[in-house]
Every structure is written in C-alpha cells, then in structure tokens.
Amino acid sequence: MVNVKWKKIVAAASLITLGGALLAPVHQVSAADESWDRIQKSGKIVVATSGAYYPSTFHSEVEGKDVLTGYDIEILRKVAEKLNLELEFKEMNTDGMLTAIKSGQADIVANDYDITPKREKEFLFSTPIKYS
Structure with missing residues (x-):
C-alpha cells in the first residue's frame, strides 16, 4: 500500500514538473496535500490553458474536428x-490563469509562463522543458 501511494506521489510530482508551463499553489505543503486529495476524489485535473501558443498548446483539425493539442497538452x-484521472481543459486568457489557480478554478496551468522571482514566491514551477 505504501509503495502504491509513493508511486502516485511520484506521478503527481511528474505532473507538476512539465516545464515552466505548469504551476501549482505553494502556500503550504499541507495545501499541496489537500490539492492532491481533492484531485484524487474528483477523479480529474483541471488545466488552465490558452490554446493559442504553438507548439505547446493550440488547436488543430483532426479527422474534421477541432482538437486542443500541443506538446504540453499531450x-x-x-x-x-x-x-487514471480525467483532464478538463479550461481555455482562458493568459492573464486569468494564475487567478484561476489561486481561486481553485484550475489545478495547473499549461502555457508558457516566465519564471520570475515574484511568481516563484506564490507558485511552484517545474523545470523548464523548452527555452525560447
């Protein structure tokens, strides 16, 4: 049981390490634990993204359907x-994404965000997976 829980924690950590694109609230370690518990109970991760930053998050036509894709999304x-979780993508303006994290409307952000000292005080950033 402990091994399974550890694997889930590692998998969750992997989710949060998807580049400077993904963020999560820092406030306290217990807040992170509560977030993970909430995600597990709901069975889904809510992702804030713009859907407008090629190649990380954008729309493409696949088999005649408009599909949200990009390397962050995939x-x-x-x-x-x-x-074993569902994903719910909430497309929004870039300016509203960090507010969505703070207010609990989203669990993570999939977008290109610069890592700044000010943002690092409020949010956990992953190791960047691309530089531009």
Missing part, C-alpha cells in the same frame, strides 16, 4: 492516463 494527457 504530455498532460499521458500523465493523466497513467494516474
């Missing part, structure tokens, strides 16, 4: 699959 799909 990595999230695989991680959620491994965690």
Whole structure:
C-alpha cells in the first residue's frame, strides 16, 4: 500500500514538473496535500490553458474536428492516463490563469509562463522543458 501511494506521489510530482508551463499553489505543503486529495476524489485535473501558443498548446483539425493539442497538452494527457484521472481543459486568457489557480478554478496551468522571482514566491514551477 505504501509503495502504491509513493508511486502516485511520484506521478503527481511528474505532473507538476512539465516545464515552466505548469504551476501549482505553494502556500503550504499541507495545501499541496489537500490539492492532491481533492484531485484524487474528483477523479480529474483541471488545466488552465490558452490554446493559442504553438507548439505547446493550440488547436488543430483532426479527422474534421477541432482538437486542443500541443506538446504540453499531450504530455498532460499521458500523465493523466497513467494516474487514471480525467483532464478538463479550461481555455482562458493568459492573464486569468494564475487567478484561476489561486481561486481553485484550475489545478495547473499549461502555457508558457516566465519564471520570475515574484511568481516563484506564490507558485511552484517545474523545470523548464523548452527555452525560447
């Protein structure tokens, strides 16, 4: 049982390490634990994204359908699959994404965000997976 829980914690940590694109509230370690518990209970991860930053998050036509895709989006799909969680994408203006994290409307952000000292005081950033 402990090994399974550890694997889930590692998988959750992997989810949060998807580049400077993904963020989560820092406030306290217990808040992170509560967030993970909430995600597990709901069975889904809510992702804030703009859907407008090629190649990380954008729309493409696949078999005649408009599909949200991009490397951040596809990595999230695989991680959620491994965690047996659903993904809910909330497309919004970039300016509203951090507010969505703070207010609990989203669990993570999949977008290109610069890591700044000010943002690092409020949010956990992953190791960047691309530089531009």
